[in-house]
Amino acid sequence: MRDPLMTQSSNDPIDRREALRRAALLLGGTLSTSTIAGVLAGCEVRRTSEGAWAPRALTSDQLELVATIAEHIVPETDTPGARAALVHRFIDAMLADSYLPDERQHFLAGLADVDARAQRSSGRAFLRCATIEQRAVLDQLDREAFAATLDRGATPFFRTMKELTLVGYYTSEIGATRELRHAPVPGRFEGCVPLDQIGRAWAV
Amino acid sequence: MIEPYDAIVVGSGITGGWAAKELCEKGLRTLVIERGRHVEHGKDYVTEWWQPWQFAHRGRGEQQLYERDYAIQSKNYAFGEATRHFFVNDRDHPYVTPDDQPFRWIRGYQLGGRSLIWGRACWRWSDLDFTANGRDGHGVDWPIRYRDLAPWYAYVERFIGVSGERLGLAHLPDGEFLPPWELTCAERVVKQGIERAFRGRRVTITRVANLTRAHGGRGPCQARNQCARGCSFGGYFSSLSATLPAARQTGRLTVVTDAIVHSVIYDERTNRVTGVRVIDANTKAAREYSGGLVFLCASTIGTAQILLSSRSPRFPTGLANSSGELGHNLMDHISKAGARGTVPGLEDKYVYGRRPTGSYIPRFRNLGVPGEAKVGFLRGYGMQAGSGRQGWGRGAEAPGLGVELKQRLREPGPWGITLQGYGECLPRHENYVDLDPERTDQWGIPLPRVHCSWGENERAIREDVKTQGAEMLEAAGCSNVETYDEDGPPGFSVHEMGTARMGRDPRTSVLNAHNQAHDVPNLFVTDGACMASSSCVNPSLTYMALTARAVDFAVSELKRRNL
Numbered sequence: 001m002r003d004p005l006m007t008q009s010s011n012d013p014i015d016r017r018e019a020l021r022r023a024a025l026l027l028g029g030t031l032s033t034s035t036i037a038g039v040l041a042g043c044e045v046r047r048t049s050e051g052a053w054a055p056r057a058l059t060s061d062q063l064e065l066v067a068t069i070a071e072h073i074v075p076e077t078d079t080p081g082a083r084a085a086l087v088h089r090f091i092d093a094m095l096a097d098s099y100l101p102d103e104r105q106h107f108l109a110g111l112a113d114v115d116a117r118a119q120r121s122s123g124r125a126f127l128r129c130a131t132i133e134q135r136a137v138l139d140q141l142d143r144e145a146f147a148a149t150l151d152r153g154a155t156p157f158f159r160t161m162k163e164l165t166l167v168g169y170y171t172s173e174i175g176a177t178r179e180l181r182h183a184p185v186p187g188r189f190e191g192c193v194p195l196d197q198i199g200r201a202w203a204v
Numbered sequence: 205m206i207e208p209y210d211a212i213v214v215g216s217g218i219t220g221g222w223a224a225k226e227l228c229e230k231g232l233r234t235l236v237i238e239r240g241r242h243v244e245h246g247k248d249y250v251t252e253w254w255q256p257w258q259f260a261h262r263g264r265g266e267q268q269l270y271e272r273d274y275a276i277q278s279k280n281y282a283f284g285e286a287t288r289h290f291f292v293n294d295r296d297h298p299y300v301t302p303d304d305q306p307f308r309w310i311r312g313y314q315l316g317g318r319s320l321i322w323g324r325a326c327w328r329w330s331d332l333d334f335t336a337n338g339r340d341g342h343g344v345d346w347p348i349r350y351r352d353l354a355p356w357y358a359y360v361e362r363f364i365g366v367s368g369e370r371l372g373l374a375h376l377p378d379g380e381f382l383p384p385w386e387l388t389c390a391e392r393v394v395k396q397g398i399e400r401a402f403r404g405r406r407v408t409i410t411r412v413a414n415l416t417r418a419h420g421g422r423g424p425c426q427a428r429n430q431c432a433r434g435c436s437f438g439g440y441f442s443s444l445s446a447t448l449p450a451a452r453q454t455g456r457l458t459v460v461t462d463a464i465v466h467s468v469i470y471d472e473r474t475n476r477v478t479g480v481r482v483i484d485a486n487t488k489a490a491r492e493y494s495g496g497l498v499f500l501c502a503s504t505i506g507t508a509q510i511l512l513s514s515r516s517p518r519f520p521t522g523l524a525n526s527s528g529e530l531g532h533n534l535m536d537h538i539s540k541a542g543a544r545g546t547v548p549g550l551e552d553k554y555v556y557g558r559r560p561t562g563s564y565i566p567r568f569r570n571l572g573v574p575g576e577a578k579v580g581f582l583r584g585y586g587m588q589a590g591s592g593r594q595g596w597g598r599g600a601e602a603p604g605l606g607v608e609l610k611q612r613l614r615e616p617g618p619w620g621i622t623l624q625g626y627g628e629c630l631p632r633h634e635n636y637v638d639l640d641p642e643r644t645d646q647w648g649i650p651l652p653r654v655h656c657s658w659g660e661n662e663r664a665i666r667e668d669v670k671t672q673g674a675e676m677l678e679a680a681g682c683s684n685v686e687t688y689d690e691d692g693p694p695g696f697s698v699h700e701m702g703t704a705r706m707g708r709d710p711r712t713s714v715l716n717a718h719n720q721a722h723d724v725p726n727l728f729v730t731d732g733a734c735m736a737s738s739s740c741v742n743p744s745l746t747y748m749a750l751t752a753r754a755v756d757f758a759v760s761e762l763k764r765r766n767l
Contacts, residue, residue, distance in 0.1 A: 073605045081610075093260055098267040138605060146603040163600035167264060170596040170613070171256035179614065180596065184255060186557030189427040191386035195554040201595055201616040204256060204558065 057095035057104060058088075061127075065111055066091050068127060070165040072138050079179045087168035094164060103154075110157020114141070176203035209235040209458070211758075212480055212495035214465045214510065217317025218744050219731045219751045220501035221443030221451075222360075226755035227499070228454040232762075235493055236448075236457065237482060239464040239502075240313030243290075243320070245444040249434025251286040259285045280310045280698065282321050282432040290314060290321050290432065299505075300640050300653040307654040308695035309505060315461055317503070318698070319442040321432040324413040324561065325588075326366045327741035328357050332375040332571065336628075337737050340582050343533060343631030344707040346736045347717035350377065356749035363450075364441040364748070365419035368411030376566045376741070383416045384409045388555055390547040390591040390619040391563050397680025398565070404576075405568045405676070410588070412561040413441035422446065429558035440560065460493075462486055464647050467514035468498055468523055468727065476767075477523075477727045483647040497726050497758055497767065501751070504534070504732035508637045508703035509652045511729075524704075524721035530714055531638050533631040533702040534654070535738040538662050539624055540692035542587065543673030545682030547619040554593060554616060562590040565623070565676070567740055569668065581664035585627035585740045587673060593619050621682065625669030626697065628740040630661050635694075637703055656694040699743050701732035719754035726767045730754045 055063045070082035070091070082088075095104050114137060118126035122133045129137070138158070145156035169175040176182040180203040210232035213223045220236060227234040242248075256262055265285040270278035277283050277291040292311040301307045312318040331350045338345035354377070361380045368381040387395065387409055395407035414431070415423030415438075422438030422445055431440050438445035451457040462485040469479045469492065479494035500507040508531045514523035522530045569584035570576070594617030599609055635657065639650035658666075670687040677685045694700075707713025710722035719734050721727040730751035732743060739746075761767050 074610050075606055077607055077610060090262060094264065097269070098261060098264060100268060135606070142603050142605055159600070162605065166596055166599050166613075167262055171259075171262040173255070173257045176256055179610070182255075183557065184253075184428070186427040189385055189555070189557035189559040191555055191559070192389035192392065192553050193556050195552050195616070198554045198556065200614050201593075202555075203596070 053089065055089075055092045057099075058092050062108070062111055063088055063092060064127060065114065066161075068134070069114065069138065069161060070168070072135060073162055073165045074169045074175075080174050082165055082169050085169050085172035085174040087165055087172065090168035090172075091161075091164045106154050107157060107160060110161065113157065114138075117141070170203055208479065208494040208496060209233050210495065211235070211497040211499065212237065212493060213499045213501055214480060215239075215317060215501035215503065215506065215731065216315050216443055216448065216459070217312075217501065217503065217731070218319040218322065218443065219747050220317065220499075221319060221447030222748050222751040223499040223501050223730060223755055224451040224457060225447040226752050227497075227759070228451040228456040230755065230759045231456070232497070232759065233456045234451065234458070235495060236451075236459045237463050237465055237480065237493065238315050238317070238459065238461045239485060239506075240315065240317070240461065242459075242461040243315045243434075243444060245438075245449070246434075246436035249436055250289065251433045252430075252436060254286065261285055276308050277310060279308055279696070282323075286430065287321060287432040290434075296646070298643075298645065298651060300643065300651050302655060305655060305657050306693040306695075307656045308693055309654065309700070310695065310698045311503070315459065316442050316444040316448070320434055320444065322442075322744060323698075323742065324431065324440055325564075325742040326361070326364070326368070326379070326411045326413050326745040327586075328377040328379055329353070329739050329741065329746050330375045330377050332567075333737060333739040333741075336583060336739075337631065342582070343737055344705065344709065344712050347706055347708045347713075352717070353746070353749050353753065356753040357745065359752055360745065360748045363420065364413050364446060365415045365423070366411050366413055366745075367409075367416040369408050371406060371408055371566070373406070373566060375571055379411065381411065382419060385412070385414075385416060385559050385561060387563055388559075388591050388619075389550045389553040390621055391589065393547055393550070394589075394591070394621055394677070394680040394682070395563075398676045401679035402568070402676065404571075404573070406566055407589070408564055408566070410561040410564045414560045415439055420446070425560060427557035427559060429560045431560055464649065465502065465510050466490070466647075466649055467510060468500075469494075470514060470516050470519065470523055470724065472516060472518045475518075475724060477724055483649065485647070488647055497728070497762070499751075499755075499758075500727070500729045500733070501731045504700045504703050505637050505652055505654065507729055507731055507733040509639065509649070511704065512637075512639050512652075513650060519723070524714055524723040524727060526723050527710060527712055527714055529633075529705060529712060531703050532633050532636040533705050533736075534635040534637055534656050534694075534700060535629040535631055535702045535735070536656070536694045537629060537697040537699045537738060537740065538585075538627040538658065538666055538669075538692075539697045540690040541666050541669050541688065542622065542624040543670060543677055543685060543687045544620060544622040545674075545677040545685035547591070547621055547680075547682055550619050562588050564588055579664075579668060581661050581668065582630065583628040583661070583665070583740065585625045585665050585669055587623045587625050587669070589621060589623050591619065591621040593617055621677065623673040623677065625666070625673065626740055626742070627662060627665035627669060629694075629738045630659060631702055631705070631737055632659060654695075658694060699732070699738070701735035701738060701743055704729045704733040705736045706734050707736060718757040719750055720757070725761075726758075728754050728758055 067088035070087040074082040141158040145158035182203045216238040334346045337343040369384040370378040414425040425439030463482040466481045512522040565587040567584040596613040704714040706715040
């Protein structure tokens with residue numbers, strides 16, 4: 001069984017309990033839960049940033065395509081966008097672990113269709129199109145995806161792509177803490193406060 | 205500790221924890237037997253401090269794994285990437301249902317049981333509930349009334365800490381409350397609208413075992429609303445945060461984990477139980493523990509399974525089953541139907557923090573008050589309500605992308621409110637648990653078979669829930685009002701109860717007014733199995749009060765040498 005702590009980078013997942021034990025020993029054995037969790041989070045971040053990460057469901061070309069589309073959906077503004085938030089890695093993990101084979105195929109076919117549409121409209125693969133041409137392809141897909149009736153057939157590719165992008169972005173550290181507001185430990189609840197006091201939407 | 209123990213408690217969930225605490229505090233050397241693994245308060249809440257981005261699938265989980273190993277558990281609202289380890293693997297722990305009668309049995313096999321993952325709502329029952337069977341003839345009359353349980357409700361509330369609002373309603377008695385959680389702006393508007401339009405209906409905050417201020421060395425609750433991951437603040441009540449530590453403090457508690465109780469050992473000569481047979485969950489070796497009293501707190505179906513497995517010449521169909529009612533009269537609450545709508549305006553208002561509960565509309569049907577509407581069903585329902593402003597998720601449901609989308613989702617969306625009915629289920633003999641005659645689990649214990657379906661009365665309640673929910677939201681000025689009905693099968697509300705019911709008559713019930721088996725004086729059942737009816741409110745507070753009361757009785761009987 002996969003442990004949720006272990007990121008997609010981990011080929012040798014150490015047992016969670018073992019990780020806790022090691023962390024506790026390392027730091028004197030009298031750690032609070034939060035400290036241990038912090039240490040483990042640090043371990044995880046280091047593991048993913050060492051370059052050991054590789055996609056499991058997507059080819060490197062498909063991964064780049066996903067990253068580019070995601071950045072169109074949630075672009076960099078005064079805060080970083082989907083690419084910086086590594087949304088494409090999350091999407092790869094979902095395709096590998098959560099999607100059933102036919103759902104995964106449907107998604108990959110959707111990616112291929114993006115390229116096919118770019119070929120038709122601009123005579124080039126999507127990634128070789130100008131930004132404005134790319135955007136035109138996606139705007140068209142977006143309109144079609146939301147014009148389609150949902151009860152017939154599979155969910156349109158672009159709906160899935162958009163949902164995965166939003167989940168991946170707004171649950172990322174960048175999305176939750178820089179773009180939106182996040183309070184890991186609020187400490188209290190107030191049921192009716194001025195929106196100005198919070199400023200933006202809560203991530204969670 | 206040297207055997208025999210003075211008392212054995214089977215199960216460490218919400219009632220097992222209470223039985224242990226009360227028995228130990230009254231001087232009995234007590235053994236608690238838990239079938240699942242050891243969980244240490246704080247240390248083993250392994251996901252408690254994880255932030256959303258630290259979950260590989262961002263809380264969305266692994267669908268393929270869930271379908272293979274958690275086909276039932278993953279349907280529960282509290283199940284997810286952050287909490288999976290507190291739910292059983294369905295493949296490892298099978299049970300049987302007929303193809304056309306699904307039953308969702310949600311389980312947490314670990315020290316603390318489902319008290320780690322419970323919904324925490326705490327409502328007292330009233331005489332409207334305790335007299336219901338007697339009045340309309342379904343099931344058997346409860347052998348107790350509200351006055352019997354009221355002091356025990358207070359006793360339990362004082363220890364666990366229940367936040368709530370006093371309402372002065374006879375059918376939803378007030379308790380000893382910590383300050384209530386605040387209603388949201390939207391709930392305040394809806395409350396005003398409903399209470400103005402419908403005489404006698406009320407909207408209140410849920411009474412909940414989350415501490416709005418520090419209480420008994422625990423809490424306060426930090427308003428994270430992630431209780432089922434475990435809470436090292438002890439911000440909500442569980443066996444691990446409260447009752448087991450209190451029991452341990454007496455020096456009289458022994459806890460054994462990874463020990464699955466196969467059956468209770470019965471001595472025909474003395475007509476007493478003398479201990480339990482267990483199978484080691486890891487080695488699968490059998491062993492026995494002996495004790496002077498046995499409290500079964502193994503959950504409604506688990507307890508029925510143990511008693512049905514405990515066969516002897518005197519009790520060939522299961523221990524303490526001279527009535528033939530053991531395993532029968534299984535109930536749950538209907539839920540997963542109601543209405544939702546948008547609460548207009550309040551665009552400049554928001555919330556701070558994540559309240560760990562919702563609001564509530566107490567029962568308003570069949571109260572027996574003059575002039576009330578006649579309805580086509582018996583008993584009633586309450587409505588649980590949730591409200592809030594839409595978040596970034598709404599972006600996935602409409603066209604738009606790019607800078608415009610990102611800017612739009614930076615602001616919260618409109619306020620919405622959802623009402624969900626929780627309705628009473630009638631006790632019926634044909635809803636029952638028995639044992640599969642052939643199939644066993646990997647420990648050689650016969651698989652429980654659950655036969656349970658909703659009846660006409662439950663279906664009629666469901667329809668009224670939807671109609672009334674929509675009418676109330678419309679009367680409160682909501683827009684986009686629509687009803688929903690996800691038709692959850694029995695078990696889904698995780699309020700299963702009734703398989704060893706209390707009653708006055710040994711010929712028609714398993715337990716007496718003190719949760720003592722009619723047939724065997726030193727055998728007690730205080731989990732949901734004991735319930736003679738289901739009320740429409742969440743049952744855990746009543747289980748706890750009954751447990752404390754039963755221990756008080758058992759120990760006084762022990763002192764009088766009646767056991």
